[in-house]
Amino acid sequence: MLKIKDLRVEIEGKEIIKGLSLEINKGEVHAIMGPNGAGKSTLSAVIAGRDEYEVTGGSIEFEGKDIMDMAPEDRAHAGVFLSFQYPVEIPGVSVTNFIKTALNESRKARDLDPMPAKDMLKLMREKQALLEMDKQFMSRSLNEGFSGGEKKRNEIFQMAMLDPKLAILDETDSGLDIDALRIVANGVNKLKNEDNAVMIITHYQRLLDHIIPDFVHVLYDGKIVKSGDKNLAIELEEKGYDWIKKEIEA
Amino acid sequence: MTEEDKLLEEVTSAEYKYGFVTDIESDTIKNGLNEDVIRLISSKKNEPEWLLEWRLEGLKKFQQLVEPEWANVHYKKPDLQSISYYSAPKAKKTLNSLDEVDPELLKTFEKLGISLDEQKMLTGVAVDIIVDSVSVATSFKEKLGELGIIFCSISEAIQEHPELVRKYLGTVVPQSDNYYAALNSAVFTDGSFCYIPKGTRCPMELSTYFRINQAGTGQFERTLLIADKGSYVSYLEGCTAPSRDENQLHAAVVELIAMDEAEIKYSTVQNWYPGNKEGVGGVFNFVTKRGICHESAKISWTQVETGSAVTWKYPSCILKGDNSIGEFFSVAVTNNFQQADTGTKMIHIGKNTKSTIISKGIAAGESNSSYRGLVKIMKGAENARNFSQCDSLLMGDKSGSHTFPYIEVKNKTARIEHEATTSKIGEDQLFYCNQRGISTDAAIGLIVNGYCKDVLNQLPMEFAVEAQKLLSLSLEGSVG
Amino acid sequence: MKLQDKLINSFEKFGQSLSGSETDSLRKMRTEGIEVFKNLGFPTTKDEEWKYTSLNKCIKRDYDFGAEFSLDIRSEDVDRFLCTGIDSYKLVFVNGVFNASLSNTTQQDKFFVSNLKDAYEGNSELFNQYYGTIADKELSMVGLNTAYAQEGAFIHVKAGAVVDKLIQILYINSDSSRSMMNQARNLIIAEDRGEVQILERHQSLSDEYVFTNSVTEISVGNEANVKHFKVQNDIDTASLVDSTFVKQGTKSTALVDTFVFSGELTRNNLHFEFTGEHAEAHMDAITLLKGSSLVDHHTFVDHAVPNCQSFQMYKGIYDEKSKGVFNGKVMVRKDAQKTNAYQQNNNLLLSDFASIDTKPQLEIFADDVACSHGCTIGQLDEEALFYMQSRGIPLKEAKAFLMFAFAGDTLKNITIPELKEQLVNLVARELKVDLELN
Ligand SMILES: Nc1ncnc2c1ncn2[C@@H]1O[C@H](COP(=O)(O)OP(=O)(O)OP(=O)(O)O)[C@@H](O)[C@H]1O
Numbered sequence A: 001m002l003k004i005k006d007l008r009v010e011i012e013g014k015e016i017i018k019g020l021s022l023e024i025n026k027g028e029v030h031a032i033m034g035p036n037g038a039g040k041s042t043l044s045a046v047i048a049g050r051d052e053y054e055v056t057g058g059s060i061e062f063e064g065k066d067i068m069d070m071a072p073e074d075r076a077h078a079g080v081f082l083s084f085q086y087p088v089e090i091p092g093v094s095v096t097n098f099i100k101t102a103l104n105e106s107r108k109a110r111d112l113d114p115m116p117a118k119d120m121l122k123l124m125r126e127k128q129a130l131l132e133m134d135k136q137f138m139s140r141s142l143n144e145g146f147s148g149g150e151k152k153r154n155e156i157f158q159m160a161m162l163d164p165k166l167a168i169l170d171e172t173d174s175g176l177d178i179d180a181l182r183i184v185a186n187g188v189n190k191l192k193n194e195d196n197a198v199m200i201i202t203h204y205q206r207l208l209d210h211i212i213p214d215f216v217h218v219l220y221d222g223k224i225v226k227s228g229d230k231n232l233a234i235e236l237e238e239k240g241y242d243w244i245k246k247e248i249e250a
Numbered sequence B: 001m002t003e004e005d006k007l008l009e010e011v012t013s014a015e016y017k018y019g020f021v022t023d024i025e026s027d028t029i030k031n032g033l034n035e036d037v038i039r040l041i042s043s044k045k046n047e048p049e050w051l052l053e054w055r056l057e058g059l060k061k062f063q064q065l066v067e068p069e070w071a072n073v074h075y076k077k078p079d080l081q082s083i084s085y086y087s088a089p090k091a092k093k094t095l096n097s098l099d100e101v102d103p104e105l106l107k108t109f110e111k112l113g114i115s116l117d118e119q120k121m122l123t124g125v126a127v128d129i130i131v132d133s134v135s136v137a138t139s140f141k142e143k144l145g146e147l148g149i150i151f152c153s154i155s156e157a158i159q160e161h162p163e164l165v166r167k168y169l170g171t172v173v174p175q176s177d178n179y180y181a182a183l184n185s186a187v188f189t190d191g192s193f194c195y196i197p198k199g200t201r202c203p204m205e206l207s208t209y210f211r212i213n214q215a216g217t218g219q220f221e222r223t224l225l226i227a228d229k230g231s232y233v234s235y236l237e238g239c240t241a242p243s244r245d246e247n248q249l250h251a252a253v254v255e256l257i258a259m260d261e262a263e264i265k266y267s268t269v270q271n272w273y274p275g276n277k278e279g280v281g282g283v284f285n286f287v288t289k290r291g292i293c294h295e296s297a298k299i300s301w302t303q304v305e306t307g308s309a310v311t312w313k314y315p316s317c318i319l320k321g322d323n324s325i326g327e328f329f330s331v332a333v334t335n336n337f338q339q340a341d342t343g344t345k346m347i348h349i350g351k352n353t354k355s356t357i358i359s360k361g362i363a364a365g366e367s368n369s370s371y372r373g374l375v376k377i378m379k380g381a382e383n384a385r386n387f388s389q390c391d392s393l394l395m396g397d398k399s400g401s402h403t404f405p406y407i408e409v410k411n412k413t414a415r416i417e418h419e420a421t422t423s424k425i426g427e428d429q430l431f432y433c434n435q436r437g438i439s440t441d442a443a444i445g446l447i448v449n450g451y452c453k454d455v456l457n458q459l460p461m462e463f464a465v466e467a468q469k470l471l472s473l474s475l476e477g478s479v480g
Numbered sequence C: 001m002k003l004q005d006k007l008i009n010s011f012e013k014f015g016q017s018l019s020g021s022e023t024d025s026l027r028k029m030r031t032e033g034i035e036v037f038k039n040l041g042f043p044t045t046k047d048e049e050w051k052y053t054s055l056n057k058c059i060k061r062d063y064d065f066g067a068e069f070s071l072d073i074r075s076e077d078v079d080r081f082l083c084t085g086i087d088s089y090k091l092v093f094v095n096g097v098f099n100a101s102l103s104n105t106t107q108q109d110k111f112f113v114s115n116l117k118d119a120y121e122g123n124s125e126l127f128n129q130y131y132g133t134i135a136d137k138e139l140s141m142v143g144l145n146t147a148y149a150q151e152g153a154f155i156h157v158k159a160g161a162v163v164d165k166l167i168q169i170l171y172i173n174s175d176s177s178r179s180m181m182n183q184a185r186n187l188i189i190a191e192d193r194g195e196v197q198i199l200e201r202h203q204s205l206s207d208e209y210v211f212t213n214s215v216t217e218i219s220v221g222n223e224a225n226v227k228h229f230k231v232q233n234d235i236d237t238a239s240l241v242d243s244t245f246v247k248q249g250t251k252s253t254a255l256v257d258t259f260v261f262s263g264e265l266t267r268n269n270l271h272f273e274f275t276g277e278h279a280e281a282h283m284d285a286i287t288l289l290k291g292s293s294l295v296d297h298h299t300f301v302d303h304a305v306p307n308c309q310s311f312q313m314y315k316g317i318y319d320e321k322s323k324g325v326f327n328g329k330v331m332v333r334k335d336a337q338k339t340n341a342y343q344q345n346n347n348l349l350l351s352d353f354a355s356i357d358t359k360p361q362l363e364i365f366a367d368d369v370a371c372s373h374g375c376t377i378g379q380l381d382e383e384a385l386f387y388m389q390s391r392g393i394p395l396k397e398a399k400a401f402l403m404f405a406f407a408g409d410t411l412k413n414i415t416i417p418e419l420k421e422q423l424v425n426l427v428a429r430e431l432k433v434d435l436e437l438n
């Protein structure tokens, strides 16, 4: 589904991703871990098409197609979803209005008519229930004054509404309380199927207790330096990153 | 960067959608401004002697004044001698039903999406349509009549209710107020008149659509709205004008009188022709709007301004009575070469008077948008309060945004808070929307509408929807 | 004869006797200056920039303007107007004339502090390079000053030099026989990476009227740092129009703090202009007025290049019949992207007869900017007052404390402890706050 080859990314002349390769197939869950500043969010933003970052080498294919020159909205229409580490506030725009616009824009891209209001409402109710969200929430301004946990839950709600092929969750677990973590993880698991894939960026094992990864990668200094199965995450939780750093230097 | 330029190009290239000319036979006076023209207008309209005197007085004042230059706008001054000061559709003078309305005109309204039938049937809005200065159709009159509410063209009011007109005309905006108000006093041809009797709540939104139609005619409406003690009225004014290559002058005067405990809500959606992408043509919109609040009265001005080549407009409140309230909610969008200098004046005279100002300016293309406001607390205005928030959003590096607030306080018990910010749409907001599959122009529409929400919320429902569309429309092409 | 005509005539008659020979560029500047003044005259309230401040009262009076050397002033007379307790360089002018015995100048390799007239005569190359190039020549008050200015402070800090002591500039008027009009002129040059701190004050010792028209030009080189403090605490027969122009290079920092406590009429024109990127400008001011004093603060920050920042914090407390004006204008020109401009103006009115007119303006032609201004006018927070009273603090003291806290913000950028302490004391005294309790 996603094929990244020898990716190099710079920002303001500083190289951040330094030759990274990664392949994610449908039906798989990949976890990406790594110390602060390693380049995890950069990687996710580049996949989603943020043009602030300059790609200086390598390629990204999504479903067999080079997406490097695609606009972010076209990538979204193709099925890429990014749950932001820091979701952006848009004052005056309600959650309902936002998601309605997003969903209908995606439909328009597929030559579908806008979803009838009735169906839209039904779908929203369903996903709201899945994530155990309060109704009032829907009429508030997008992310404005939301608590950290509410922002993250709102991201997953949008993911549920848009039903993407590839979901990238950038530290979705941070800021969530214990119950919310379970609810959100449950939501992700329910949405998970044979045809889609998830890339989870996290620092802790706790989310991976709920969403079991098929692969765990360590991103360090702009490269994937180690890959393994779910046990690698457990090992990291126990030992930290020092031993990996030593391994690399050795 | 080139990506962004392309985007800006797209965003700034929505051509005026309402640009078409209605072919109605018009009765037009020869161009020029002098005493004879004014006598002619007055006699054509069969006006009483006192009004002719009043108009002539206006002309005299006008001749003593000079065109103001302090506003932050630049334009070629209109040649007032080359304007025709009277243009009435030649159709029958009185109409009893829609059938009698010129079918061309009805088509025009359909294109505008404001067909009379629709208005009448669906929204329950009473519409008094003004096309080139003469009222041609009035509806819901009977229903309002039962409550003693008078809602008619000002010409009709001059004939039917001369005592009311004479008592209040020019009391809030005197002939000598400013250059264009003086001109209006001399030559106004029509406008709306409204009187709400004591203790009456007007059961529907009163609405007028203005249009400038005949090429080369200036529009000088005069609106007079009186809310007697304890009454309430919400008044909507919507304006569109067809495309014209030459600039057209629009110099209206609106006077509001809110007696003790009365409340007037005055909403405007202004979408006069802004000129084309090169800045050719468009309406000069030089308007004087002012209301006076007596004891415990309230006046709210809400405006969404997306049109006109040059706008110069400061809907104001004189808070004369104790405990009176003035509000001003404004969105002004300029694009291409439009210029808007708009804001409000809040004059606090009475005790415990309050005013609120929320202004949102959005400038795109090579346009310039200025907020100019005055908050004045007079010596006797104990415990006056004012809150002002003036925000500007800039799109593209060729536009300009300016803020000129004047605050004058002569009473120590006043509490004033004024804030202003200028910013551009956040890249991160756009990216967030893009990531969710929303195209950049749709995202701009969404973000701008969110940005203006505090103002749009003040508009009555049907108007708010139209205003939202206009906002998106004037900033980009695809959102409907 | 009207003051304006008198000034013009007198220039025609005696102008030749002012420094600057016939062929000199200074002579040319003087002539141009008087031309500008002749064309524009004194500003009137019809002029938008002078809408709220009328000079009428000041200019209706008759003044003499021949500077005169006087001997009757001793250092004890002036010491109380200086920041004491620290070692400093001093430039003292009495009745418009430099007084060497009261001053403490220096002429070192790295910097020198001296009288402008000496600089002109001694180092005309440097003088010509800067003099008159920073001030806005189109302003009538600047024109008038340029025509007549003879003496004033000249401070030159060479590249990389740090002036080791505070420099104090004091203009004294002691002439008790006649009303005086003075044209003070300062030129401050800090070359790249130079650092200097300056305190300026104008003080009258006589009961006669004084009208001072002062112009200061400050050039701040790349990465240089200049702090200029103005204390305006003159008697109520003294009026001051102070026009200060600052031009800043890349990565430089400049600060102008103004502390106003009295004076009949005080008008401060403060212009900042950036010529290099990543420069920072700070303007803070406290205005504590009583009587029928009038203070008009006009600031203009011109962001013509990208990536610069400006911060303005103006606080005023107005009592009795005093009047305050604040007019702050921030201009962000077309290419000045990433400008960050912040402006705050907060005022308290304490009396039924005090008034304030304020006009914060933003003029913005670049889109990627963060600009804001805020303005408040009001009284002290009732709740805070009540809270303090409920803890047993009498209302009067409670009010004084809150006002002290309100004004105190603006002292934050003063790093010389002695200067800060003296200003804090001055504010406390004006507000009748007992600092022992604080
Ligand atoms: N816009 C930017 N400008 C300059 N540097 C940036 C920018 N964005 C990211 N960087 C730098 O790139 C590096 C990688 O950042 P990134 O956000 O991808 O890290 P991360 O792995 O997600 O870290 P964390 O675990 O803390 O979220 C950091 O050193 C960061 O400071």
Ligand SMILES: [Mg+2]
Residues within 6 Å of the ligand: A040, A041, A042, A085, A170, A171
């Ligand atoms: Mg991150």
